[in-house]
Amino acid sequence: MIRNERIKALEVRLAGLNGEDLGVVPTREALEMARKLKVDLVCTSLMSSPPPCRLIGAAAAVQEAQQARKKEQPSKVKELRLTPRIEDHDYDTKRQQAERVLSSGDEVLFVVRIQGKEGAAAQTLLESLIRDLKPFGRAKTGIQLSGKQAAVQLEPVGS
Known part of the structure; x- marks a missing residue:
């Protein structure tokens, strides 16, 4: 999961905190918006252009990463x-x-x-x-x- 300054694309398809579509936005603007709201900008997929990104709280980002890791591992x-x-x-x-x-x-x-x-x-x-x-x-x-x-x-x- 790529977050904040690690996103190298020039523009991203942005989704807000509640999942609302904010359209295609330059990455610099999306990062400023994330800093202003005190949340993280997280890239959800690198397979499309522009890459889809979401604004989510830091705790939610960590929890989402843990759940994604759990889903990848088959149950024993x-x-x-x-x-x-x-x-x-x-x-x-x-x-x-x-x-x-x-x-x-x-x-x-x-x-x-x-x-x-x-x-x-x-x-x-x-x-x-x-x-x-x-x-x-x-x-x-x-x-x-x-x-x-x-x-x-x-x-x-x-x-």
């Missing part, structure tokens, strides 16, 4: 393994771990190892995890029972 998937005979304390620990991962914006894949006839218990366990983690994430996939494991993937609520 953290795998958490369980067994159907999990104790309450271990269940709480795994739930808290999943809350932290989901809150950071990444996805969680719960995998339950199954031996013998534990399929129903594994499905019940995954359903209770989905229910307990509802404020933090939602099921991206349904509960998948296959051979020796059951799995479900949760994605953060904000995505």
Whole structure:
């Protein structure tokens, strides 16, 4: 993201603080306007001529840059393994771990190892995890029972 004096174009297509179109303006005038309003002049794209620029507050510019960087990075998937005979304390620990991962914006894949006839218990366990983690994430996939494991993937609520 190019800001203020780093914009080298002679003129820019300017948008105001509220997104209103101010037309094509010489860069020097746009910079003076930004200084007068105590905001930044930010170039949104270099692919067109004249480049589109916006007047935005400094805090908003930093926040927008962070959001753009987050969108560029694909979300990671953290795998958490369980067994159907999990104790309450271990269940709480795994739930808290999943809350932290989901809150950071990444996805969680719960995998339950199954031996013998534990399929129903594994499905019940995954359903209770989905229910307990509802404020933090939602099921991206349904509960998948296959051979020796059951799995479900949760994605953060904000995505």
